[in-house]
Amino acid sequence: MRTPFLAVALLAAPLAAQTAHNSNAPIDFGADHIELQDKANRGVLSGNVSVRQAEMxxxxxxxxxxxxxxVVGGSPQVSRIDASGGVTVRRPDQTAKSQYAIYDLNRRVITMLGAVTLTQGGNTVNGGRLTINLDTGRAVVDGNSVRGSSGAAPGSTTTTAPSGRVTGTFSVPKRD
Structure with a gap:
């Protein structure tokens, strides 16, 4: 029996209780290498890439x-960031990890794919896809993003159950 999507969204809600992210803040970056492709309107950063925007x-x-x-104020206007290879997104009190991520700055949404783990305090949720709405702070985790695939490379360890279900652990307050 599959877990209803609404139930998964409600369970993930406590993990996402955050204030709205300032997606208008400047984006600072660092990398071992950058290749600018002006005619294609993109830059490719590689090697220990780190991007910071506000507190994220x-x-x-x-x-x-x-x-x-x-170009506004001498800077090109970034519309999207595609990340791959050991992706980690950190926000105050929340960390998400995956194999791939897409940050759509126009929609203010981050979508993470492939062996996703979302952690906040003692709570952890694992799945195939995570969508974070930066305006509302709401995070939704669902099973595998590709039906029948674990989202991981063959032979690797994955935190997503092979059935495509969302799994996790919620901490329980100590009671006397």
Whole structure:
């Protein structure tokens, strides 16, 4: 029997009790290498990539930063960041890990795919896909993003159950 989507969304809600993220804040980055592809309106960052915006950081092995081509105040306007390879998103009191992530700055949504783990305090939720709405702070975790796939490379360890279910642990307050 599959867990109803609504129940999963409600269980994940305590993990996402955060204030809205300032997606208009500047984006600072660091990487071992950057390749600017001006005609394609993108930059490819690789090697220990770290991006910070307000109180949120995004780390991975590689990121492609897409921009609109418009320049405001001397800076190109970033519209999307695609990250791959050991992706970690950290927000105050919350950490999410996956294999891939897409940060859509226009929609203010981060989608993480492949062996996703969301941790806040003693609570942990594992699944195949995580969607974080940065305006509302709401996080929704569901099973495998690709039906019949664990979302992990063959031979690797995954935190997602093979059935495509969402799994996890919620901490319980100590009672006398």
């Amino acid at each position: 950081t995004l780390n991975s092995a590689r990121m492609t930063v897409s921009y609109t081509g418009q």
